Structure formats: C-alpha cells, structure tokens
Amino acid sequence: KVQSLMSQHGDLEHHLASLEQKLQKDLHGVEEALVARLPAPPPVGVVTAELAERLATLRKELREEIAAEAALRSTELAERDRAVGDLQEQVAGLGREAKDISARVDSPQSPLADQLQQLQDDLRGAEARVEQLCGTMPGEELPRLERAVASIRDDVAVCSSDQAAVRRQHLELEARIAAVAGQTLAISSGLREQQAEQAEQAINAA
Incomplete structure (x- = not known):
C-alpha cells in the first residue's frame, strides 16, 4: 500500500510539473500578445525634443518667478x-x-x-x-x-x-x-x- 501511495505521489508530481510548464508557456504567449498590442515607442529624437521644450518652459517660469520676487523685495527694501x-x-x-x-x-x-x-x-x-x-x-x-x-x-x-x-x-x-x-x-x-x-x-x- 505504501508503494502504491508513493507511486501515486510520483504521478502527481509529474502531472504538476507538466501543468507548470503549460502555464508558463501560456503566460509567455499572453505577454507576447500584450506587447504586440502596445503602440510603438516614439523615436529617441522626438522624446529628446519634448524634454528640451519642457525644460526650457520650466526655466522660463522659474526666471519669471525669481524676477517677480526680486522686484517685490526691491520695493520692500x-x-x-x-x-x-x-x-x-x-x-x-x-x-x-x-x-x-x-x-x-x-x-x-x-x-x-x-x-x-x-x-x-x-x-x-x-x-x-x-x-x-x-x-x-x-x-x-x-x-x-x-x-x-x-x-x-x-x-x-x-x-x-x-x-x-x-x-x-x-x-x-x-x-x-x-x-x-x-x-x-x-x-x-x-x-x-x-x-x-x-x-x-x-x-x-x-
């Protein structure tokens, strides 16, 4: 009876390993399908230009805030x-x-x-x-x-x-x-x- 149980246990382990391999394969297929549906990333040059434009805008806003604060401080002084x-x-x-x-x-x-x-x-x-x-x-x-x-x-x-x-x-x-x-x-x-x-x-x- 012990040998029979051990045999059944081995069969279960083999079945579980097969299921795990199948799940991993299915998961990989799902990931590939999701990646295929994603839009293509923009070119590196476009991203760099957008970042440069945003950085210039932030610098301009910062200069305007500093100038306004300096004018206020000058009036107070x-x-x-x-x-x-x-x-x-x-x-x-x-x-x-x-x-x-x-x-x-x-x-x-x-x-x-x-x-x-x-x-x-x-x-x-x-x-x-x-x-x-x-x-x-x-x-x-x-x-x-x-x-x-x-x-x-x-x-x-x-x-x-x-x-x-x-x-x-x-x-x-x-x-x-x-x-x-x-x-x-x-x-x-x-x-x-x-x-x-x-x-x-x-x-x-x-």
Whole structure:
C-alpha cells in the first residue's frame, strides 16, 4: 500500500510539473500578445525634443518667478530705506533739540540761569539786610521784610524747579534718541541681511 501511495505521489508530481510548464508557456504567449498590442515607442529624437521644450518652459517660469520676487523685495527694501532715512532725520532733530536744551540749561547766559542767579543775589541781599537791621527797625517793619525774603525764596524755588523740569525734559529726549537709534540700527541690520539673502538668491538663480 505504501508503494502504491508513493507511486501515486510520483504521478502527481509529474502531472504538476507538466501543468507548470503549460502555464508558463501560456503566460509567455499572453505577454507576447500584450506587447504586440502596445503602440510603438516614439523615436529617441522626438522624446529628446519634448524634454528640451519642457525644460526650457520650466526655466522660463522659474526666471519669471525669481524676477517677480526680486522686484517685490526691491520695493520692500526701498520702503525700508525711506523708513530708515526718516528715522535718521528724526534722530538728528532730537539731537539738535537736546543740544539746544542743554545749551539753555547749562549756559551762563541762559534766561533761566540769569533769573536764578538774580533771585539768589536778591535773597542774599535781603537776608543780609534782615541781619543788619534786625535790632534797629520798628516792630511792624520786620515782618514785612521777612515776608519779602520769603517771597524771594519762593521765586528761587520756582526757578529751580523750572530748571529741574528742563533737565528732566532733556533726559527724556536723550532716552527717545537712544530708542530711535536702536530702532534705526535694528532696521539697518535687517536690511543688510535681506540684501545679502537677495544677492545669494540671485547668484543661485543664475
């Protein structure tokens, strides 16, 4: 019985091998039929011309995009250049204003300095007169003189506070000048970076 089974097994293997050969032959025939139905490929010259035309179109589109981007960047850079110029003019104006205030505050010929000096002189003179006449003036005259001295002291305090206010204004102007100068420097740095980037893009495009 074992020999019979082995014999049957051998027959099956032979039958399977025959079927495999037949299938391979049929598959090859089908492939040949499909290939025969395919259209003939275009000549090599036609394919090369089509590729060259497409490549030229792509290059043209790329150049147009680069030119449009460069024009846009140039417009933006021009606007930022104008903004930097405006900021520089503003910084220059603030600097002139600050110098003018410093000159008015610190100059011995400034109205504030003259007024303060005059009031201080008046105060010293009034105080000297009070000390000199304290023991000789009638009782009703002394309060009047003391009130005059107090009034002069008030004027000196007002003038001093005016001068302090001018100095505060000067410090505020210096802070504004520093802020605008910082903005100008930042914008200038940004412009330099964009110009370098645009130049690099132009080189890469070329």
